[in-house]
Amino acid sequence: MKNTSAAYARxxxxxxxxxxxxxxxxxxxxxxxxxxxxxxxxxxxxxxxAAFHGMKDxxxxxxxxxxxxxxxIAVLANRHDTVGEDLVNHxxxxxxxxxxxxLFFLDYLGAGKLDPKVFTEVVAGLARACRRADxxxxxxxxxxxxxxxxxxxxxxxxxxxGVVDRKNILDGSRVRLGDALVALPSNGLHTNGYTLARHVIxxxxxxxxxxxxxxxxGTVADExxxxxxxxxxxxxxxxARTLHAAAHITGGGIPDNLPRxxxxxxxxxxxxxxxxxxxxxxxxxxxxxxxxxEMRRVFNLGVGMVLVMSANDAPSIAKRLRGRIxxxxxxxxxxxxxx
Numbered sequence: 001m002k003n004t005s006a007a008y009a010r011x012x013x014x015x016x017x018x019x020x021x022x023x024x025x026x027x028x029x030x031x032x033x034x035x036x037x038x039x040x041x042x043x044x045x046x047x048x049x050a051a052f053h054g055m056k057d058x059x060x061x062x063x064x065x066x067x068x069x070x071x072x073i074a075v076l077a078n079r080h081d082t083v084g085e086d087l088v089n090h091x092x093x094x095x096x097x098x099x100x101x102x103l104f105f106l107d108y109l110g111a112g113k114l115d116p117k118v119f120t121e122v123v124a125g126l127a128r129a130c131r132r133a134d135x136x137x138x139x140x141x142x143x144x145x146x147x148x149x150x151x152x153x154x155x156x157x158x159x160x161x162g163v164v165d166r167k168n169i170l171d172g173s174r175v176r177l178g179d180a181l182v183a184l185p186s187n188g189l190h191t192n193g194y195t196l197a198r199h200v201i202x203x204x205x206x207x208x209x210x211x212x213x214x215x216x217x218g219t220v221a222d223e224x225x226x227x228x229x230x231x232x233x234x235x236x237x238x239x240a241r242t243l244h245a246a247a248h249i250t251g252g253g254i255p256d257n258l259p260r261x262x263x264x265x266x267x268x269x270x271x272x273x274x275x276x277x278x279x280x281x282x283x284x285x286x287x288x289x290x291x292x293x294e295m296r297r298v299f300n301l302g303v304g305m306v307l308v309m310s311a312n313d314a315p316s317i318a319k320r321l322r323g324r325i326x327x328x329x330x331x332x333x334x335x336x337x338x339x
Contacts, residue, residue: 029130036049037049046138058164062160064091077225080118084156086190086227087158088130088230089228091159092135093228097245099240103161104136105158105161106138109123109143113144114144132230175329181327181329201220213283223280231248242313242317246306251298254296255296255335262334270336311328
């Protein structure tokens with residue numbers, strides 16, 4: 001067949017390659033589709049049947065995010081099979097803390113030039129995470145923009161839609177004085193703080209992504225590409241009457257994220273002794289000469305999710321979820337105090 005896009009290809013955009021790669025999508029995403037997905041991949045829009053059985057007043061919850069400069073590590077290591085999972089799990093967590101269950105997910109992948117290996121690995125990761133989250137990978141957009149993206153760099157962004165019965169929305173209104181704070185451990189940096197982490201590890205320590213990190217078992221790529229955890233199953237396992245609020249600890253750390261779910265008259269007090277900060281964060285802090293305050297605002301420091309619940313329920317829930325009680329709620333101006 002005659003190439004009708006030769007001029008466009010010479011300019012940097014290979015339409016035929018894009019179409020060939022997109023032809024592989026149905027096989028990758030089909031397993032994420034349940035009976036509520038109507039039609040298939042390739043339409044101008046994804047179709048999802050709005051059937052919310054058992055909910056009296058269903059409310060849609062939407063969120064979107066990106067993987068950020070963690071992608072730079074994926075590019076340097078030529079390992080792209082985890083960043084799709086990072087993106088889905090991050091977005092799932094953002095709506096799970098509001099009590100929502102995921103329905104469907106949309107992604108955007110922009111690159112200077114599409115690389116078949118990168119494309120396939122990223123989409124496979126997206127589909128794998130969606131399948132585990134019982135979330136349909138409904139559609140997305142792939143863009144070739146050589147004038148905007150350079151070299152092997154690419155961007156990955158996603159949007160998620162979920163649903164919650166209005167009476168079960170978690171908005172912080174149930175938080176009470178005396179409530180306990182239960183921390184669920186993170187799986188490394190998740191998807192935040194990578195600009196500083198890369199600066200310290202790659203430039204100050206002068207490590208390559210394939211070098212082993214001193215004091216840790218894995219290489220730089222192993223440690224920095226650990227998958228962002230999906231906490232939705234853990235949140236779903238906590239009885240609605242028990243869970244008063246939940247905060248996903250992302251950019252801004254505990255100081256910026258926990259207050260988002262606190263009433264105006266409630267202050268979170270966290271025991272520094274109860275925070276078990278993983279070795280990787282201590283390496284970054286020491287090598288980068290980063291203050292405690294800045295570390296708390298840039299990284300999750302080993303805490304991926306904070307649950308707010310009755311002090312009576314906290315010990316058993318923390319044990320079952322392999323978490324740790326790190327503090328409590330007391331009266332005061334909304335914020336976080338490390339004591």
